[in-house]
Structure formats: C-alpha cells, structure tokens
Amino acid sequence: DTGVSQDPRHKITKRGQNVTFRCDPISEHNRLYWYRQTLGQGPEFLTYFQNEAQLEKSRLLSDRFSAERPKGSFSTLEIQRTEQGDSAMYLCASSLFVGLAKNEQYFGPGTRLTVT
Amino acid sequence: AQSVSQHNHHVILSEAASLELGCNYSYGGTVNLFWYVQYPGQHLQLLLKYFSGDPLVKGIKGFEAEFIKSKFSFNLRKPSVQWSDTAEYFCAVTGFKTIFGAGTRLFVKA
Numbered sequence: 001d002t003g004v005s006q007d008p009r010h011k012i013t014k015r016g017q018n019v020t021f022r023c024d025p026i027s028e029h030n031r032l033y034w035y036r037q038t039l040g041q042g043p044e045f046l047t048y049f050q051n052e053a054q055l056e057k058s059r060l061l062s063d064r065f066s067a068e069r070p071k072g073s074f075s076t077l078e079i080q081r082t083e084q085g086d087s088a089m090y091l092c093a094s095s096l097f098v099g100l101a102k103n104e105q106y107f108g109p110g111t112r113l114t115v116t
Numbered sequence: 117a118q119s120v121s122q123h124n125h126h127v128i129l130s131e132a133a134s135l136e137l138g139c140n141y142s143y144g145g146t147v148n149l150f151w152y153v154q155y156p157g158q159h160l161q162l163l164l165k166y167f168s169g170d171p172l173v174k175g176i177k178g179f180e181a182e183f184i185k186s187k188f189s190f191n192l193r194k195p196s197v198q199w200s201d202t203a204e205y206f207c208a209v210t211g212f213k214t215i216f217g218a219g220t221r222l223f224v225k226a
Binding site for chain 1: 120148150152159160161162206210216217219
C-alpha cells in the first residue's frame with residue numbers, strides 16, 4: 001500500500017506524559033501536513049513542511065508541540081506534558097506541491113490520542 | 117478572517133432522494149476547493165476538487181459540485197443518494213494553507 005501511514009493508530013497516555021507520533025507520507029510527495037480533529041469538527045491545521053523545512057505553524061501549536069521532518073521523508077509530532085485538552089485525532093496528509101494550484105492532499109488514518 | 121462554513125451539520129435522506137450540501141468560504145486570493153468524505157471507520161478521502169476552468173466539477177460516485185465565485189460557494193450535489201453514501205462530508209479551501217469546514221453528517225435511510 002502506498003498511501004499515507006501513521007503510527008500508532010491509538011495512544012492512551014496520562015496527563016503530563018510526552019507522546020510522539022509518526023507519519024510516513026506518499027514517497028514522492030514533497031509536502032507533509034499535520035492536523036488535529038476533535039469530535040464534531042473538521043480538521044484544524046497545525047503545521048506543514050515542504051521537504052524538511054517547516055514553513056508554517058498554526059497558533060494552535062503551543063510550545064508543547066513540536067514537529068520535525070528531518071530528511072524530508074517521514075515526520076514526527078511530539079506533544080510534551082500532555083493535557084486532557086490534547087485528546088483528539090491527529091491527522092497527517094501529504095501532497096505533491098507544484099505551485100499554488102493542484103495542492104491535493106492525501107490523508108492518513110490518523111492517531112487517536114486519549115489523555116487521562 | 118479565513119473561514120469555511122458548511123450550512124448543515126446533520127442531514128437525513130431516504131435512498132434516491134437528491135442531495136445538496138452547502139459550503140461558503142471566506143478567503144482572500146486564489147483558492148483551490150475540495151470536498152472530502154469520511155466513511156464510517158475510514159480515513160478522509162478526496163471526493164472532488166476545483167482548481168480552475170469549468171466551475172461544475174464531477175467527482176467519484178456520481179457527486180458533483182459547482183463553484184460560484186460571486187457567492188463564494190462550492191456546493192456539493194448528487195441527484196440520487198444511496199445508503200452507501202452515509203458518511204461525513206467536509207468542504208475545504210486551500211490557499212497558502214488548508215481550512216476545513218466543520219463537516220456535514222449524512223445519513224441515508226435504506
């Protein structure tokens with residue numbers, strides 16, 4: 001399967017712990033995006049990379065959140081000192097960016113985080 | 117402020133009924149428009165997209181959407197829904213970043 005994959009699919013953690021999620025994009029895609037989705041809402045943009053450069057971060061992304069894409073391939077999203085409000089589905093998407101047009105994103109299955 | 121508004125949060129239809137889901141956006145500049153669908157237990161999938169050209173675009177499974185620039189709208193339509201169309205539908209706008217609407221949950225009664 002050559003789609004976007006995410007690991008783990010589910011994560012339960014206690015408040016205050018750190019968690020890290022991984023996303024493997026479609027191999028030829030140069031852009032990678034992270035979103036957060038809570039119940040009854042659409043995905044909310046967190047950050048995106050073009051190759052290894054992080055080009056934009058949402059104000060939703062507090063100092064406890066950090067994302068990396070060190071070699072321009074897979075990406076990790078780390079949440080430090082988790083809070084109950086961090087409970088959500090974390091989605092990764094990738095796209096082949098060839099200019100502003102045609103920025104079609106392909107989504108992974110998501111990582112569901114539950115903070116107890 | 118950039119935003120996407122989906123008019124209905126929940127829609128219930130009987131099979132063979134026609135569907136129209138509303139989407140309005142507020143975004144300054146050139147945009148690309150998308151409808152994504154999320155079937156129960158599955159991840160987001162692209163239903164259709166508009167980049168330029170003919171404002172009436174056709175997607176998978178008989179869906180279509182019309183871009184009306186003057187109304188900042190991109191409504192999704194299907195002439196006759198099936199039970200298998202039961203899903204959540206998201207409108208999205210991409211400029212320099214992607215903004216999603218809150219989604220519309222569609223339930224089709226068999």
